[in-house]
Amino acid sequence: MIQVQNLRKEFGAKVAVDNVSFTVEKGEVLGFLGPNGAGKSTSMRMVTGYFRPTSGSIKIGGVDMLENPELAKKSIGYLPENAPLYSDMTVASFLGFCAEVRGITGAAKSKAIDRVLDLCFLHRVRNQSVDTLSKGYRHRTCFAQSIIHDPDILILDEPTDGLDPNQKHEVRQLIKNMGRNKAIIFSTHILEEVDAACSRAMIIDRGKVVADGTPESLRKLVPGCASLDEVFRSLTRSDLEK
Amino acid sequence: MKNSDLANTLAIFKREFLSYFNSPVLYVIVVIYLLASMGFTFFFGRFLDSDNASLTQTFFFWHPWIYIVLAPAVGMRLWSEEHRLGTFELLMTMPLSPWQAIVGKFVAAALVWAIGLALTFSIVITVSWLGNPDPGPMITGYVASYMYALGCLAVTSAASAYTRSQVVCFIVSVALCILLTLIGYPGIVDSVVRTLPGSLEGLVRFVSYLSFMDHFYEMTKGIFVIRDVLYFVSVIVVALIITHLGLRSKRA
Numbered sequence A: 001m002i003q004v005q006n007l008r009k010e011f012g013a014k015v016a017v018d019n020v021s022f023t024v025e026k027g028e029v030l031g032f033l034g035p036n037g038a039g040k041s042t043s044m045r046m047v048t049g050y051f052r053p054t055s056g057s058i059k060i061g062g063v064d065m066l067e068n069p070e071l072a073k074k075s076i077g078y079l080p081e082n083a084p085l086y087s088d089m090t091v092a093s094f095l096g097f098c099a100e101v102r103g104i105t106g107a108a109k110s111k112a113i114d115r116v117l118d119l120c121f122l123h124r125v126r127n128q129s130v131d132t133l134s135k136g137y138r139h140r141t142c143f144a145q146s147i148i149h150d151p152d153i154l155i156l157d158e159p160t161d162g163l164d165p166n167q168k169h170e171v172r173q174l175i176k177n178m179g180r181n182k183a184i185i186f187s188t189h190i191l192e193e194v195d196a197a198c199s200r201a202m203i204i205d206r207g208k209v210v211a212d213g214t215p216e217s218l219r220k221l222v223p224g225c226a227s228l229d230e231v232f233r234s235l236t237r238s239d240l241e242k
Numbered sequence B: 001m002k003n004s005d006l007a008n009t010l011a012i013f014k015r016e017f018l019s020y021f022n023s024p025v026l027y028v029i030v031v032i033y034l035l036a037s038m039g040f041t042f043f044f045g046r047f048l049d050s051d052n053a054s055l056t057q058t059f060f061f062w063h064p065w066i067y068i069v070l071a072p073a074v075g076m077r078l079w080s081e082e083h084r085l086g087t088f089e090l091l092m093t094m095p096l097s098p099w100q101a102i103v104g105k106f107v108a109a110a111l112v113w114a115i116g117l118a119l120t121f122s123i124v125i126t127v128s129w130l131g132n133p134d135p136g137p138m139i140t141g142y143v144a145s146y147m148y149a150l151g152c153l154a155v156t157s158a159a160s161a162y163t164r165s166q167v168v169c170f171i172v173s174v175a176l177c178i179l180l181t182l183i184g185y186p187g188i189v190d191s192v193v194r195t196l197p198g199s200l201e202g203l204v205r206f207v208s209y210l211s212f213m214d215h216f217y218e219m220t221k222g223i224f225v226i227r228d229v230l231y232f233v234s235v236i237v238v239a240l241i242i243t244h245l246g247l248r249s250k251r252a
Helices: A042-047 A069-074 A091-101 A107-118 A135-146 A164-177 A191-197 A215-219 A230-233 B003-022 B026-045 B059-074 B079-086 B087-092 B098-117 B121-132 B135-163 B166-182 B184-195 B198-209 B214-222 B226-250
Strands: A002-012 A015-026 A029-033 A055-060 A076-079 A154-156 A184-188 A200-205 A208-213
Touching: A002 A042, A002 A200, A015 A042, A015 A055, A015 A184, A015 A208, A029 A042, A029 A191, A029 A208, A042 A055, A042 A154, A042 A184, A055 A069, A076 A135, A091 A107, A091 A135, A091 B003, A107 A135, A135 A154, A135 A164, A154 A164, A164 A184, A164 A191, A184 A191, A191 A230, A200 A215, A200 A230, A208 A215, A208 A230, A215 A230, B003 B026, B003 B098, B026 B059, B026 B098, B026 B121, B059 B098, B059 B135, B059 B166, B059 B214, B079 B087, B079 B098, B079 B135, B079 B166, B079 B226, B087 B226, B098 B135, B098 B226, B135 B166, B135 B214, B135 B226, B166 B214, B184 B198, B214 B226
Parallel strands: A029 A184, A029 A200, A076 A154, A154 A184
Antiparallel strands: A002 A015, A002 A055, A200 A208
16 A cells, blocks of 8 residues: 655755655554654655655555655545644534545535544544643544545554553554554554554664564564563664764 | 635635634734724825815725735734644645645635725715715725735735744735835835936836836726736735745745
């Protein structure tokens, strides 16, 4: 579903993403791991068509993102980092707007809104202004927006950020369940999430892929390291060393 | 234009237009606009003393100065707010082209001004009741006034594409609108022509021809010249292209 080849992004002289390639098939949940500033968000922003890569190619369900962005974007649902929302709208009207831009109108629109309100446990705040929501609700509202058109591909930038342990658990379950018939990429720096929700994980450091495999195989990657945590620390460099 | 293009533009337009009514800013601006346009007409324009059933010198005359401040106040949130909230990223990953969003938002702001301008209808009733005005200059006056407002709005749209701060956008837009107004102000143009060597007069005249003011006055006189309408349309098109470039630079 997602084919990314030799992706590179430069901001001035700084190389944010360097020669990253991967594919994600239907039924796969790929976890993006890496320290802050490793290039996770930048990669995702290129895959979703927000940033234009300096070089490389992105194919979404066979459609080239750079040549036909509007068609390619149709099959993607995206949750950006920090879960942006229009603060002057209610939860339902925001979701309605997102549905309309995705071409869902009339009865199908209200059905789609009800479906995602259910999935994301948002019924209680349905008519509440986005401005007055707590962080967890804001996050889930934006998450609801990303699945309103039931996309084949989901790209989630830190979907569990700012949630309480119960909500984290719910979102992980949701990702795992949806992963059965979608291609999902999500980024995180919580390593236990990889075990909980991913079928595959990639570790990125300073714009480069340093490891790619099932959580199981990653654990065996570095001799002497027993946990994913230790593998992560031995493969990536902390800010102190940079 | 395909149907889906229109549907996308409409969806953006609807959200933007309704959001104006959710914020107090719109109501404040419309009230100030009505107070200012009527206040200028009756106190500075001496509408009642002029003993002239015309709105050109008493009413429309003041509009550019009001728009210079109020149009940026309406337009400053167009893109700055999207940048600040981060919803710009969301919007640009949805299946629509930047142009659909730019046009949808601009038309929403334009319609807001149409409402504001329509609410000045009482002056038309007043002047018709007191005298026997010529409808021609009144119609072209309204067209000219609206075109001026749209020109200022388009300039604001362009400025807002480059910054996430509404304050910066407001100040830059007001400065640009003042500039575009003053370079065609007769008194200023004449004194510049007198100061500079005669060989540069052509250049000065050309620059002043690019100003909003030049075309606005032609239109309020009651001569409906397609050239002046085209001028404002091209200002809007150019400003929206600059908006597009600004948005693209944010995604580079």
